[in-house]
Amino acid sequence: MKNLICIIMLFMSVLYAGCEEAEEISGDSSMKIINDCTYSVKIYFDGTYIGIVSSDENETWSVPSGQHKVKATCSFANDYEDNFNFTAGMTTTIRLELQKKSQQVSVLIAVPCSSLE
Numbered sequence: 001m002k003n004l005i006c007i008i009m010l011f012m013s014v015l016y017a018g019c020e021e022a023e024e025i026s027g028d029s030s031m032k033i034i035n036d037c038t039y040s041v042k043i044y045f046d047g048t049y050i051g052i053v054s055s056d057e058n059e060t061w062s063v064p065s066g067q068h069k070v071k072a073t074c075s076f077a078n079d080y081e082d083n084f085n086f087t088a089g090m091t092t093t094i095r096l097e098l099q100k101k102s103q104q105v106s107v108l109i110a111v112p113c114s115s116l117e
Helices: 002-017
Strands: 029-035 041-045 048-053 058-063 066-073 080-086 090-097 106-115
Touching: 029 041, 029 048, 029 066, 029 080, 041 058, 048 058, 080 090
Parallel strands: 029 090
Antiparallel strands: 029 058, 041 048, 041 066, 066 080, 090 106
16 A cells, blocks of 8 residues: 555656646747747746747747747757847747757747837
8 A cells, every 4th residue: 555655646746747837928029939840849938937839830928138048848859948139129039940859959040020019
C-alpha cells in the first residue's frame, strides 16, 4: 500500500510539472511569433512562460519595450533563444522554423514592423 501511494504521488508530481500556466504580459510594443514548424511551440519572454503558438499559426503579445530574451521550446525540436530590442509602438515579428532535435535551429525573420494603433 505504501508503494502504491508513492507511485501515485510521483505520477501527480510529473503531471503537475507538465501543466505550465501562461502568465499575462503587457507593454508599449508588440511581439508577433509566426510558427512555421510542424509542431506547437511554447513561448517564453525573459524566462516567463507566456503561451503556445500552434503549428502554422501566429500569436501576438503586447510586451514592454527594451532588450528582452525570447525563447521557443518544443519536445520534438531544438529550442530557439535570442535577444531582441522591442521598440515602443512597433511590432517585432519573429518567424520560427525549428528543426528536429538532430538538426540546427533557425529563425527566418526578426524585424520591427508596423506601428501600434
